[in-house]
Amino acid sequence: MNIGIALGSGGTKGFAHIEYLKVIDEFGIKIGAISGASMGALIGAFYAGGMKAAEMEKIFADLTLFDKAKMADVLSIDKAGLVKGRKIEQFLEEKLPVKRFEGLTIPLKIVATDYWSKEQVIFDKGDIVPAIRASISVPGLFRPYEYENRLLIDGGVVNPVPFDLLTDDCDFIIGVDVSGEKDIKANAVPSPVEVLLGTFQIMQKVITDQKEKGRHVMIYCKPRLNGIRAFEFYKYQEVFATLPDDIAWFRAELKKHGLGKN
Numbered sequence: 001m002n003i004g005i006a007l008g009s010g011g012t013k014g015f016a017h018i019e020y021l022k023v024i025d026e027f028g029i030k031i032g033a034i035s036g037a038s039m040g041a042l043i044g045a046f047y048a049g050g051m052k053a054a055e056m057e058k059i060f061a062d063l064t065l066f067d068k069a070k071m072a073d074v075l076s077i078d079k080a081g082l083v084k085g086r087k088i089e090q091f092l093e094e095k096l097p098v099k100r101f102e103g104l105t106i107p108l109k110i111v112a113t114d115y116w117s118k119e120q121v122i123f124d125k126g127d128i129v130p131a132i133r134a135s136i137s138v139p140g141l142f143r144p145y146e147y148e149n150r151l152l153i154d155g156g157v158v159n160p161v162p163f164d165l166l167t168d169d170c171d172f173i174i175g176v177d178v179s180g181e182k183d184i185k186a187n188a189v190p191s192p193v194e195v196l197l198g199t200f201q202i203m204q205k206v207i208t209d210q211k212e213k214g215r216h217v218m219i220y221c222k223p224r225l226n227g228i229r230a231f232e233f234y235k236y237q238e239v240f241a242t243l244p245d246d247i248a249w250f251r252a253e254l255k256k257h258g259l260g261k262n
Contacts, residue, residue, distance in 0.1 A: 002032035003259070004170030006163035006217075007040030009156030010178035011138070013225045014039025015060060015239045019247055020176050020221060021053035027251075027260025033107045035165040037155035040176070041110040041135040042092075045128050048108040049098035059095055061236060083142045085133055092129045101125045109165045110135050111155035115144055120158040122165065163217050172257070175217040180225030219253045221246065 005024070007017045017040060024031060036044030046056050098104050101124055110123040112134035123131035134145040134152035145152045155162070163175045223246035228239055254260055 001171045002169060003029060003172045003174065004033040004035070004163075004166035005031055005044075005174045006161050006166060006176065007034065007036040007044045008161035008175070008177045008179065009038030009040055009154065010180065010225075011039055012235055013178040013180045013228050013239060014043060015236055016178045016223050016225060016243060017043040017176055018053050018057050018060070019240060019243050020174075020250060021047055022057070023247060023250055023254070024260075025053050027254055029254070029260045031106055033109075033166050033169050035109040035111070035162040036135070037111045037159055037162050038136050038138070039178070040161075041155060042132050044108055045092075045096060045098075045110070045132055048104045048106040049096060050105040051097050085137070085142055085145065088136070089129055089133050092132055096128060099128055101128055101131075104128075107169070109162070111159045111162045111165065112137070112145075112152045113155060113157040115151040115153050117150075118158075120155070121150065121152060167216050172259075173217045174219045175221065177220065177222040178225060180223065180228060218257060219250070221250055223247075 005020075007014070010016075021043070031047075034044040034048050036042070043056065046059075047053065093099070101108060108124065108128075110128075110131040112121045112123065112131065113119070114121050121134070123134070130145070130147050134147055135155040136142060137145050137153045139153050139157065142154075159165075160179065161175050161177045163173050166173050223243055225239065225242050228235055228242065
């Protein structure tokens with residue numbers, strides 16, 4: 001049986017993917033294919049390159065929790081108020097265990113969006129860093145990424161949880177949707193940036209809900225992730241703190257389907 005896992009977009013909430021992959025490692029489950037959008041693309045690339053989830057946890061904890069100055073440098077801003085992305089590319093060049101799709105331990109598909117044609121762009125060969133940089137380009141926050149005569153933005157715009165990219169190659173698909181739940185505060189007026197990002201998340205939810213109606217996903221994970229905003233990267237540990245019940249459910253689902261050695 002070829003098992004695939006689709007890792008969805010969600011900014012900071014995407015760190016939750018690491019906890020799900022830690023369970024995959026613990027159960028000794030062999031993943032045959034990965035697809036990812038935005039933060040899911042980034043986490044998926046590390047895992048597809050042969051890095052264990054526990055190793056990823058240390059890399060991102062070092063970056064986001066213990067060195068906020070480093071994080072500010074990674075998220076350097078241009079004159080238009082958009083994240084440039086070059087520092088993130090340098091981080092990926094330094095930390096990714098494999099730099100080209102052809103060298104990956106697990107086949108990987110990364111989705112981005114062509115701004116002008118309004119179509120999804122699927123990366124599965126060549127250099128990985130440009131694919132990730134394109135896929136994480138959240139509109140209004142990151143500068144769009146120019147690559148091979150295309151202007152590319154976040155993959156979550158067209159395919160927030162790209163499980164459909166796995167249906168041709170996998171018998172069993174796991175989807176991880178980290179869009180989370182909104183914390184509604186009475187009479188709270190969001191900032192313009194929050195309105196922009198919130199609108200983006202609403203759009204993603206509509207797309208995902210429509211896709212779910214015809215999905216071929218055996219285990220669909222949607223952790224609640226209450227109280228975590230999409231780009232509060234310093235809340236890395238708080239993301240993990242929201243997950244115990246959801247991870248317990250995931251473990252039970254894996255056992256129910258007879259997956260792994262536990």
